[in-house]
Amino acid sequence: MNNQIINTEIITKKQIKDSLLDFVSRQFLVDKEDIELDKSLIDTGIIDSMGLIEISTFITQNFNFKVSVDQMTRQNFGSILLLVDFIDKNKRFN
Amino acid sequence: MKNIKRCTRCILSENFPKIEFDEKGVCNICNNELLCSTDSVIIDKARGEIKNLFDVARGKSEYDAILCYSGGKDSTYTLKLAVEKYNLKVLSFTLDNGFISPTAFRNIEKVVSKLGVDQITYRPSYKFMKSLFRLSSLETIYNPRTLIRISANCNSCISIVNNTALKLALEKDIPFILAGFTLGQIPCNTIYYKNNYEFLKDTRKPILDKLKSQLGDEVSRYFEISDSLITKSGFYPHNINLLTLEDITENEIIEEILPMGWEIPKDVDGCSTNCIINAFNNHIHNEKYGYSPYELELSHLIRNGQIARERALEKIYDRPVDQIEYTYRELEIKHN
Numbered sequence: 412m413n414n415q416i417i418n419t420e421i422i423t424k425k426q427i428k429d430s431l432l433d434f435v436s437r438q439f440l441v442d443k444e445d446i447e448l449d450k451s452l453i454d455t456g457i458i459d460s461m462g463l464i465e466i467s468t469f470i471t472q473n474f475n476f477k478v479s480v481d482q483m484t485r486q487n488f489g490s491i492l493l494l495v496d497f498i499d500k501n502k503r504f505n
Numbered sequence: 506m507k508n509i510k511r512c513t514r515c516i517l518s519e520n521f522p523k524i525e526f527d528e529k530g531v532c533n534i535c536n537n538e539l540l541c542s543t544d545s546v547i548i549d550k551a552r553g554e555i556k557n558l559f560d561v562a563r564g565k566s567e568y569d570a571i572l573c574y575s576g577g578k579d580s581t582y583t584l585k586l587a588v589e590k591y592n593l594k595v596l597s598f599t600l601d602n603g604f605i606s607p608t609a610f611r612n613i614e615k616v617v618s619k620l621g622v623d624q625i626t627y628r629p630s631y632k633f634m635k636s637l638f639r640l641s642s643l644e645t646i647y648n649p650r651t652l653i654r655i656s657a658n659c660n661s662c663i664s665i666v667n668n669t670a671l672k673l674a675l676e677k678d679i680p681f682i683l684a685g686f687t688l689g690q691i692p693c694n695t696i697y698y699k700n701n702y703e704f705l706k707d708t709r710k711p712i713l714d715k716l717k718s719q720l721g722d723e724v725s726r727y728f729e730i731s732d733s734l735i736t737k738s739g740f741y742p743h744n745i746n747l748l749t750l751e752d753i754t755e756n757e758i759i760e761e762i763l764p765m766g767w768e769i770p771k772d773v774d775g776c777s778t779n780c781i782i783n784a785f786n787n788h789i790h791n792e793k794y795g796y797s798p799y800e801l802e803l804s805h806l807i808r809n810g811q812i813a814r815e816r817a818l819e820k821i822y823d824r825p826v827d828q829i830e831y832t833y834r835e836l837e838i839k840h841n
């Protein structure tokens with residue numbers, strides 16, 4: 412499933428976005444089409460504050476870096492697009 | 506009511522969000538093991554990391570951990586684990602929401618005495634709790650999407666539990682906050698975590714604003730932590746759900762806690778072992794959304810072999826009318 416992507420050499424931003432959208436739609440029971448990429452998942456009512464914890468654990472498990480408490484900000488977690496940038500900058504390969 | 510269509514393997518009903526059934530009547534969640542059901546790799550990894558966290562922090566503060574103790578079976582067993590298996594010096598903390606069963610209080614007394622731990626009970630103003638419950642029953646405070654595994658009233662109550670536990674942890678330099686959630690009640694990627702309080706505060710603001718507009722500034726006392734306390738303490742505790750690391754059935758949990766004098770309360774509904782308002786909360790959730798907030802958790806336990814399907818159905822259909830009526834009266838909500 413999602414774990415596969417960590418084994419590829421290069422992960423494009425598109426792959427990060429697809430994997431995030433898969434996770435969010437599966438985990439929070441929402442259709443992908445209903446997720447607005449540039450809006451906050453909290454403001455649009457898809458997740459609550461626990462959802463942020465779930466997303467940060469998902470990132471750690473799938474992109475091989477630990478999200479520190481200081482990184483959990485609106486700047487990084489404020490929307491799917493911001494998350495993609497954040498993951499792209501911090502991702503590591505096995 | 507009982508002829509509602511349900512998955513033939515778990516108990517998710519046709520009203521559950523995004524549910525689909527295949528030709529055999531099995532739901533998409535059973536078929537795909539969605540919602541991160543049992544990932545033994547994740548759990549094993551968490552087990553090791555949690556052990557390390559405990560080993561590093563044990564003995565460095567007045568208490569190693571504060572445990573949110575409701576008196577129910579799961580948190581009772583979690584308290585026993587924390588003390589006996591993990592060797593932690595625990596402060597047990599109970600939020601009295603005004604609807605705790607008297608049997609649950611006796612259970613708390615017996616268990617903390619038996620385990621030799623300190624116990625704090627915090628009872629917010631009953632007047633406030635009633636108006637909070639009335640508001641979260643009658644109005645849509647939380648987005649329905651975030652209520653798939655919890656009723657609105659439980660959500661309100663647990664927010665106060667979490668906030669008070671965090672406050673106590675910060676005041677007393679306690680590195681861990683423990684709770685007795687099971688997988689199913691929480692997803693497996695929240696077995697342990699740290700919060701960023703600033704961001705948390707930011708994200709909860711719209712809900713707190715809604716609460717404050719109806720209930721006044723008193724909301725702050727129960728739902729917020731002062732900036733000065735955050736700055737002064739300068740650390741964030743870890744939240745850890747120890748019970749998620751155990752492979753144990755409901756019956757085995759009860760067998761483990763009965764010797765401490767724990768008794769099953771008779772004045773609660775089938776889904777609770779401590780709280781009288783639960784029957785009402787589930788009733789409101791059922792009326793509003795057409796499914797029980799316990800369906801997801803119980804279905805997870807069924808798939809994991811931790812409870813029989815029949816037993817799970819018994820639980821969600823145990824809806825004591827007297828407790829529901831009692832709550833309507835206490836909250837002063839008129840109904841037909």
Ligand SMILES: [Zn+2]
Pocket residue numbers: 512513514515516517531532533534535536804
């Ligand atoms: Zn099912």
